[in-house]
Structure formats: C-alpha cells, structure tokens
Amino acid sequence: MSETHPVSGFPDAPGRTRGYDKRAVDEFLERARAAFEVDPSTEGVSGADLDAAAVRTASFPLVRGGYAIGPVDAALSRVEDAFAARERDSAVSEHGAHEWVERARGEAQVLLDRLSRPATRKFARTGLLGFGYRVDEVDLVAGRLVAYFERGAPVSVEQVRSVAFRMQRRGYREEQVDAVLDAVIEVMLAVR
Numbered sequence: 001m002s003e004t005h006p007v008s009g010f011p012d013a014p015g016r017t018r019g020y021d022k023r024a025v026d027e028f029l030e031r032a033r034a035a036f037e038v039d040p041s042t043e044g045v046s047g048a049d050l051d052a053a054a055v056r057t058a059s060f061p062l063v064r065g066g067y068a069i070g071p072v073d074a075a076l077s078r079v080e081d082a083f084a085a086r087e088r089d090s091a092v093s094e095h096g097a098h099e100w101v102e103r104a105r106g107e108a109q110v111l112l113d114r115l116s117r118p119a120t121r122k123f124a125r126t127g128l129l130g131f132g133y134r135v136d137e138v139d140l141v142a143g144r145l146v147a148y149f150e151r152g153a154p155v156s157v158e159q160v161r162s163v164a165f166r167m168q169r170r171g172y173r174e175e176q177v178d179a180v181l182d183a184v185i186e187v188m189l190a191v192r
Contacts, residue, residue: 010067010075019066028058032079036086052083052189056161056182077161084189104190111183112149115142123172123180132171141165145184157188 013019035050055076060066092100115122119139126132141163147153160181165171 018062020060024060055080133165
C-alpha cells in the first residue's frame with residue numbers, strides 16, 4: 001500500500017516502482033510557489049525565475065521510495081496552467097488583447113505550417129543507426145493537431161502533454177518533435 005506524504009500530499013510510488021525524488025519535487029514546487037506569489041506588476045521585482053515553460057520541462061530523478069509519478073505530473077500540469085494564465089493576463093494588460101491574439105495566431109500558423117508538411121517529412125530524421133520517434137505515430141498526432149488548428153477539432157492540452165511515441169531506427173528527431181509539442185501546448189494555453 002502506498003503512503004501519502006504529510007506535507008506534499010503526494011503518494012509514494014508503490015512497491016519497487018521508482019518515483020520522483022521527493023526532495024527535488026518539494027524544492028521545485030516551493031520555488032514555483034514563491035515565484036508565483038511575486039506580483040508580476042511590481043517594478044524591479046522579477047517573478048520570471050519560473051514560468052509556464054519551465055514548469056512544463058521540469059524533470060526529476062527517479063528513485064526508489066520516491067513520489068508516485070502520476071499525481072506529481074497532474075499537480076505540475078495545474079501549476080503550469082496557473083503560470084500560463086498569469087502570463088496571458090499580464091501580456092493582455094500590458095499590450096492589449098488584440099496583440100495577444102495576433103501573436104498566438106502567428107505562432108499557431110507557424111506550427112500549422114510545420115505539422116502540415118507531407119507525411120514522413122515533417123521533422124528531421126536520426127542518423128542511419130540512430131533511434132527516434134516512430135514516424136507513423138508522430139504523423140498521426142500531427143494530423144490531429146492540424147485538424148485542431150484548422151477546424152477546431154477537439155484536442156485537449158492534457159492529450160498533448162501525455163502523448164508518447166515508440167522508437168524506431170531512422171525515426172524523427174526527438175528534440176524537434178518535443179519542441180513543436182511544447183509550442184503547441186503554449187498556443188493552446190494562450191487561447192484558453
């Protein structure tokens with residue numbers, strides 16, 4: 001039976017399963033809380049120590065006796081959503097809603113252009129002996145995202161966050177695919 005940590009509320013990873021290092025998670029969430037509590041409109045005070053992108057890309061060592069991964073990831077998603085909403089509100093108050101929408105629209109068009117490339121040619125491939133993301137799986141997800149951007153087909157931020165690809169020799173380069181998926185999430189959060 002897994003135990004719940006009294007301070008964080010996260011359950012321990014069950015049995016011999018590895019989980020996120022408790023100290024690393026607790027320290028990161030404390031930094032996030034402190035950064036979020038900084039008023040972004042205060043002159044000379046920077047809350048930019050952390051932002052939505054930094055929360056999305058946070059990673060923790062996997063250890064025995066760590067926190068269960070699912071609940072921590074869910075909490076990080078909520079923290080990212082809060083930072084993204086604050087960043088959007090700050091940008092809208094500083095530059096106006098029209099400029100914010102135009103910026104999001106421009107970023108969405110760049111992503112749409114990338115994701116609309118011909119099948120098997122959307123991203124660079126790994127070398128002859130290298131492994132990357134399965135091309136057919138990435139192309140399938142890209143097709144769903146194109147439908148989202150063009151026709152408003154239902155795709156949630158959580159679906160994009162949780163997408164996972166198997167590996168194949170001469171697959172798509174992971175870093176390129178991951179960067180585009182991160183940008184998709186940013187645009188989706190921007191227009192919420």
